[in-house]
Amino acid sequence: MNYLKLTVTKSAAKWYKEELSLQNGDHxxxxxxxxxxxxxxxxxxxxxxxxxxDIYASTEVDGVKFYVENKDxxxxxxxxxKVKIDEDRxxxxxxxx
Numbered sequence: 001m002n003y004l005k006l007t008v009t010k011s012a013a014k015w016y017k018e019e020l021s022l023q024n025g026d027h028x029x030x031x032x033x034x035x036x037x038x039x040x041x042x043x044x045x046x047x048x049x050x051x052x053x054d055i056y057a058s059t060e061v062d063g064v065k066f067y068v069e070n071k072d073x074x075x076x077x078x079x080x081x082k083v084k085i086d087e088d089r090x091x092x093x094x095x096x097x
Contacts, residue, residue: 003057003073003076003078003079004056004057004068004073004076004078004079004080004081005057005079005080005081006030006057006058006059006066006067006068006080006081007059007080007081007082007083008059008061008066008082008083009061009082009083009084009085010061010062011084011085012061012083012084012085012092013061013062013064013066014062015085015091015092016028016047016064016066016092017062017064020049022049022064023063024062024063024064025063025064026049026063026064026065027049027050027051027052027064027065027066027067028047028048028049028050028064028065028066028067029047029048029049029050029052029067029068029069030045030046030047030066030067030068030072030081030083031045031046031047031048031068031069031072032044032045032046032072032074032075033045033046038075038094039096040075043075045075045094052065052067052069053069054069054070054071055067055068055069055070056068056069056070056072056073057073057076066083068081076096079096079097080096080097081094081095081096082094082095082097083095
């Protein structure tokens with residue numbers, strides 16, 4: 001059962017496509033890693049261009065599928081993740097709710 005609402009804005013999808021040289025049909029995985037800046041102390045999100053194996057949540061924007069695997073579901077606690085562009089820094093920003 002899918003409890004995470006994953007949203008990627010069109011401007012964020014465009015940023016990823018340009019920065020990672022993505023093509024339509026590519027997949028971008030959001031995964032949990034050790035680090036700072038996430039919503040659980042000691043963890044943050046990483047990204048990789050990858051092939052899905054066990055999708056927990058996904059969304060497709062402008063031909064690219066953005067997703068989270070089931071093994072990382074614990075990090076989101078059945079909430080929502082919105083990925084948008086921070087207008088001041090001109091880079092992706094993760095908003096958890």
